[in-house]
Amino acid sequence: MFAAERRNVILEILKDKKRITVKELSQMLNVSEATLRSDLSQMEKKGLLTRTHGGAVLDSPIKAENTFSAREKKNKESKIAIAKKAMSLIHDKNCIFLDASTTALEIARLLKEENIRLTVLTNGISTAIELRDNPAITVILLGGMLRNGSMALEGPFGTSILNQIHVDILFTSARGFTVEEGLTDFSVYEVELKKVIVNKVEKVVAIVDHTKIGDNSIASFASVEDIDLFISDEDINQDLKKVFEKNHVQFMKS
Structure with a gap:
């Protein structure tokens, strides 16, 4: 799975669950936790989610600058x-x-x-x-x-x-x-x-x-x-x- 496809799947999972841990993602996607932490960091930079200790939550409100x-x-x-x-x-x-x-x-x-x-x-x-x-x-x-x-x-x-x-x-x-x-x-x-x-x-x-x-x-x-x-x-x-x-x-x- 390419990085973009993997991040697409992560976003879909977050839309369903609202929050997820790196360990859960690793088990679901069969991808290393280090790779997933990098994915979540990149996704946070793009305003798609917010990193938490050990995982991430979905940003529900649309940021004003992205409307x-x-x-x-x-x-x-x-x-x-x-x-x-x-x-x-x-x-x-x-x-x-x-x-x-x-x-x-x-x-x-x-x-x-x-x-x-x-x-x-x-x-x-x-x-x-x-x-x-x-x-x-x-x-x-x-x-x-x-x-x-x-x-x-x-x-x-x-x-x-x-x-x-x-x-x-x-x-x-x-x-x-x-x-x-x-x-x-x-x-x-x-x-x-x-x-x-x-x-x-x-x-x-x-x-x-x-x-x-x-x-x-x-x-x-x-x-x-x-x-x-x-x-x-x-x-x-x-x-x-x-x-x-x-x-x-x-x-x-x-």
Whole structure:
């Protein structure tokens, strides 16, 4: 089991039990206590749980800085620049998927002013609301579970519609991106939804600002090989450029 998968399982266990000891986790997962202590430390740094003596408890309240409204204000200029670059990929009669990220919301804000015929699928409540008044755009909001502090509908409940509609482009952000883990997010429910979408769409476009490159979160939903185009607000280093070239990932700087 990879580290990201293991931490995903730990989070699921905590959601069920609310608290767990390292010894219990070791017995359940057949993993050394030293490895699990390292996992819990990394998860605590990401605000997913709180370490206790000998174990961990789940953080039930969403921290203020992690709410959608707080995240929307972070690096706003970078997100707008990325959104403007992404607009060059969208053409009349396309069917696109916008995830529930604050960067995708900036794309929606640009699209609502455009006279362009589109079908837009999204699991983002704010994104759907933003586009509702443009008569040329058909908006399909996927159903799902609404998590505290979030504006995303999560889970596999609405994925059946993806079997009926051909989606040209997925525009997706992430909580982090590394070469090893690819695009990662902290919500296991949103990760499961995004995995399905990545496998259904024609093209996957990552819309990721520079602060997230080199960081990762709890679980991966798209590997480097899954990404067709990567848009960021700053240039990337030569090592990452070589990885992208090797995996046929086009890079665009906003």
